[in-house]
Amino acid sequence: MREALPLFPERASTMAGSVDSLYIFLIVVSVFFSLLIAFSIIYFAIRYRRRSETERPAPVHGGLALELVWTVIPFLLTMVMFGWGASVYFELYRPPDDAMNIYVVGKQWMWKVQHLGGQREINELHIPIGRSVKLTMTSQDVIHDFFVPAFRTKADVLPGRYTNIWFKPTKPGKYHLFCAEYCGTEHSGMIGWVYVMEPAAYEVWLAGGAAGGTLASNGEKLFQSLACSNCHRPDLTGRGPNLVGVFGRPVQLEGGGTVTADENYIRESILNPAAKVVAGYQPVMPTFQGLVTEEELLQLIEYIKSLSTPPAATPAAAPTPVRRKR
Amino acid sequence: MTDHIVSKKTYALIFATLLVLTGVTTAIGYVDLGRMNVVVALAIAAFKGVLVVLFFMHLAYSRRLTQLTIVAAFLWLSLLIALTLADIWSRGWIVGTGK
Amino acid sequence: MVTATQATRENYLNVNYGVKSWLLTEDHKRIALMYLVAITFFFFLGGAFATLIRLELLTPQGDLVSSHTYNKLFTLHGIIMVFLFLIPAIPATLGNFLVPIMLGAKDLAFPKINLASWYVFMIGGLFTMYAMLAGGLDTGWTFYTPLSTAYSNGYVVTTGVGIFIIGFSSIMTGLNFIVTIHRMRAPGLTWFRLPLFIWSMYATSLIMVLGTPVLAVTILLLAVERLFGLGIFDPNRGGDPVLFQHLFWFYSHPAVYIMVLPAMGVVSELVCAFSRKKVFGYNFIAFSSVAIAVLGFLVWGHHLFVAGQSVYAGMIFSFLSFMVAIPSAVKVFNWTATLYRGSISYQTPMLYAFGFIGLFTIGGLTGLFLATLGLDIHVTDTYFIVAHFHYIMVGGTLMAYLGGMHYWWPKMTGRMYPEGWSKLSALIVFLGFNLTFFPQFILGYLGMPRRYHAYPEEFQVLNVMSSAGASVLAVGYLLPMVYFIWSLRYGKVAPDNPWGASGLEWQTTSPPPPENFETTPVITREPYIFDPPVPEEVKVG
């Protein structure tokens, strides 16, 4: 099915084509200039080769016009590259709003994946064809990088923060997943496979993998067992702010300023509660640093997210229950 | 170049100004100016620094090249800080919260 | 050995003898040779690591060495080649030798600092060697946190100290060059009469002086963080590992220009000398060097497009990165135009110059791929990057370095190298280089990540091609080593100006006298003016 010596990896996402077009444009420009330079040099070298030891060529004076031409033309070309490249970049790093969320935790040297339905995998990622998938990723030790050549995208996976990539697979198959940021001894062993599946097969896979409740429901259990619910009540009576409907909204901070309650803010608030305190509350929350794993953090975040999910936007395939009250 | 000898009187004047400014900056530190505290503190520090460089270090009487050298250094430093902050401050602007 | 013809003439090599006369010398020419010996050693050491890397990558399984050893190999290959070979390569050898001579000066402004820089370099090198022998280092030459601060069990601190020390030798050299170029020019030698090599050395020195301290302080903090757990780069305490990358690349990206600007300077000299023509667009080449030095400081963020840097900062850095491509392109066009209506000879240095222009063009153009945001996402951290920077650093810097060594070898040693062998080696290097690194572009686009000890089988064909090329390349590098040493004893005695080149260095004797010129030269005209030939030289006693 593949040629003996392919020049392109498989194109298996909506973005692969745009990246490849950009690549081909740059190759055309590069080949043109390389050949221009190479042929000029070869031609001049032969045409003006030294014929006698005593010859002294007449000086040729530089031309401002010529200098301007070969300054302005490359400049214009690079601006095309810049504009085109920036727009592709923007698309690559801006997940569409309807993207389905999957959580990834990297550690030396494996990838741990959690699906919304509670399915977990290691070094494998199963996704359906034709759905936008957004990965929210973090690392529990050093910097890793989630790289799927067939999707033409990658992003570093950082400890202490969430980064994202997204893709919309277009072709069923099994594709390489690499760690692309050097992460220590078994860096080259931190690889896996991405399986792009037909929707029906994907449903079958989902059904087979779910055990022990959805991500949000696991988060909710944690929320109870860590006693978060003692202070964060679904009304204004708690010592901590009410978390219902908070996700994705701007939050007023004590001492001025606002912050959007995104994944990174919730993460910070759990691990470092005093860093950005909500206006009107005391910094009384203890830190949960060392008490929750990266995966549990993601479950808690998913639970808090679920408190804000309008029912309409609930993804169809992932059975995310919206349980506000128990 | 620095054949110009700076008089003791000039030095004493600069010294006195520096002392006064140290007092002023410390005092202002106790007044709540909100965000302006940093600005005022840095402005005073920069002014003190300029006095030291111009008079104690004779930059006011030095060659143009020397003056350029030192300006270039601060320019470079501000580039380092500005471009780094360009990243730090604009993180999270794009990755919308999705749903 | 001193032959009869040389014995009568006092030069910097025969003015006195003995180990002490070298180790305590303040003569920039001798210090240049001491640097030459040191960096040649480091080059072959780094090359040995590269050989092992390429051998390991012959097969997809990691079967030759363990993954831990492999990681140490590429880390040490990187550290040695970058800090102990490429950065000092041209400035500390050719630069040290030529800057005072090209300026018509007797020495650099601070000869003692120059000597000290060599010792500092050696001490830093020894620290690094010690770390290597004691157990090595496996962080990659980039020392990314928190791998280097908290997870690696290698000799991070020792190596860090080594690099910190080496940085000072680089600062000393840069400082010395800047002051010398400003203050020690011969009478009549105005800025626009300077050879382009001097302009490039000046631009290089600016980067050394402005950039190196930032790396030094970053490495220092890294070491302290590792020793005492400061938390500055520790994400568990709110430290930002990406901040480390900012500060690291603030130096390490301009460091690429420390490597390649001198190479451009050398090539400007070679192209003029072997086409016997004044360079086309002198002002444009001169100012483009300075423009590269300045703009080169503003583009470091293009190493962080996928690193968690903000998308908007990415756009700023991408734009600035394209800006820095323009002066490089201007240089290539001007060199090519210089050949027009020249009198071109194909002696070895010119072959290297042609090779440089070709390989640097490919390296530079693939740099555009990496500055293009949408494309960089896919190719960064893959073999595409590896290929790109080897085209710049090996195809660019090393080709120019070898070209320059051949060109000035007669001046430095008073001996000619064998022309036939050197042409052969230039050809071997060019072919071997392309065979080694061109396949890596394809590998990279196919998605093979860099720093992989084992890889999927479908990448094997290209890896075997690359390893085969590396063996050819090794021969190409060993040959000059052999015939240069051979020529010291058996080479033809070199005339003062074997190439019929212009330039002050060719007006003094080969090798030059201890203070470079019998009398301080006075300069009355622009560079690269080729006088009609004088009748075959009749050397005076």
Add this chain to the structure above:
Amino acid sequence: MASGTRTLALRHQFASAEQQKDASTLGMWIFLVTEIMFFGGMFCMYTVYRSLYATAFGAGSNHLDVTLGAVSTVVLIASSFTMALAVNSAETGNRRALITNLIITILLAAGFLVTEMWEWYQLHQEHLMPGSGFRFEGPDPGHVQIFFSMYFSMTGLHASHVLIGIGLLTVTAIRAARGTFPAGYSTPIEIAGLYWHFVDLVWIFLFPLYYLVARHAAHG
């Protein structure tokens, strides 16, 4: 620094005494440029973290002793002043005054170090030295530790410069006492002075950036 042992004698690579002096001074200024970038890397980190963790920086800052900070600032400025007087004495050929001023400068520098060590000792007693012994009772200890890490790194680097300065000034004073510098030959003093004023300059910025972050918050 740039001056060798044969001070007045024109070194062989220079054509004139003026060229030699010009070169030495320019060399020193370029050295200071590298110093600016050296400290600059740390100022950059400081700016980033302060902008991210302003509250924690305020909390950390209020654990520093502002009186000690202000006193050391005054001491250092005074040493800069006496250094300037030393240069003036050298230029006017007054050797006695030169040596006296140099000695006062050295003593003030030592005084600065003593106050700074006292501050460090106090912080150590309060378990505010970063590392395994670090303990901070208030909110947000992680970010407060970053404040103290930056504080100790920057003041530590600065203190090492003060120490080098003391060495440099001592050597200069000894050479002046031995009569190595002929009357009116002030280049080595000026160069040492440039270095010393730079050390002062750095502290002028360190003082408000560390001691005066949020004083108003601490005392109502």
